[in-house]
Amino acid sequence: MTHPTLKSGDKLVLASHNAGKLAEFSALMAEFGITVLSAGDLNLPEPEETATTFAGNAAIKALAAAKATNLPALADDSGLCVSALGGVPGVYSARWAGPNKDFNAAMARIEEGIGQDEREAWFVCALCLAYPDGRTLTFEGRIDGQIVWPPRGTNGHGYDPIFEPENETRSFAEMTDTQKNAISHRARAFAAFRKACLD
Ligand SMILES: O=P(O)(O)OP(=O)(O)OP(=O)(O)OC[C@H]1O[C@@H](n2cnc3c(O)ncnc32)[C@H](O)[C@@H]1O
Numbered sequence: 001m002t003h004p005t006l007k008s009g010d011k012l013v014l015a016s017h018n019a020g021k022l023a024e025f026s027a028l029m030a031e032f033g034i035t036v037l038s039a040g041d042l043n044l045p046e047p048e049e050t051a052t053t054f055a056g057n058a059a060i061k062a063l064a065a066a067k068a069t070n071l072p073a074l075a076d077d078s079g080l081c082v083s084a085l086g087g088v089p090g091v092y093s094a095r096w097a098g099p100n101k102d103f104n105a106a107m108a109r110i111e112e113g114i115g116q117d118e119r120e121a122w123f124v125c126a127l128c129l130a131y132p133d134g135r136t137l138t139f140e141g142r143i144d145g146q147i148v149w150p151p152r153g154t155n156g157h158g159y160d161p162i163f164e165p166e167n168e169t170r171s172f173a174e175m176t177d178t179q180k181n182a183i184s185h186r187a188r189a190f191a192a193f194r195k196a197c198l199d
Pocket residue numbers: 015016017018021046049061076077078079080093094095097123156157158159160172184186
């Protein structure tokens with residue numbers, strides 16, 4: 001039995017500036033009694049995501065936030081990998097939407113790049129918990145599915161309207177937060193984090 005690394009009453013910085021992710025985390029974290037502060041609340045800068053892996057970028061963000069606040073910090077690096085595009089946009093998922101976060105353009109770019117018969121895609125989420133002393137723990141989650149077109153649904157965020165998880169008939173954007181949080185890449189990574197650090 002491993003000892004929990006975070007307990008009720010502890011403070012944790014969520015090192016993300018993405019409102020959609022933060023909403024999902026607040027639902028996932030609700031039952032644990034941890035005080036969650038977000039990077040936006042704390043005015044933390046957004047470090048450059050220079051790594052070539054999700055885990056590497058999650059560590060960059062988590063360590064930057066932990067060092068800036070002297071508190072443990074949890075960062076999420078995630079993205080949509082499209083098989084017919086060789087796994088792209090992947091770690092470039094945010095950059096494909098550009099500074100104006102134009103996900104309609106990014107989704108259209110994906111659809112234009114793939115054929116009718118090669119629709120496989122998967123979302124990945126890497127979570128990194130970092131401490132001010134530089135220790136890190138990393139967890140990953142993945143969900144497989146396919147790209148659908150046209151985009152469907154108005155819930156969620158980012159690429160949700162064009163991603164239909166396997167064994168589902170709805171896109172992520174047609175699901176409620178609770179439904180998405182039961183199966184998503186983020187929820188799966190969170191389950192591993194929870195098992196190691198919260199339960
Ligand atoms: O780095 P932070 O501040 O956390 O916020 P971000 O939006 O830049 O996040 P990433 O660097 O991890 O980029 C992930 C991209 O993948 C998209 N993405 C990740 N998870 C997603 C999900 O569950 N549904 C839809 N899109 C998602 C998201 O919209 C981003 O464009």
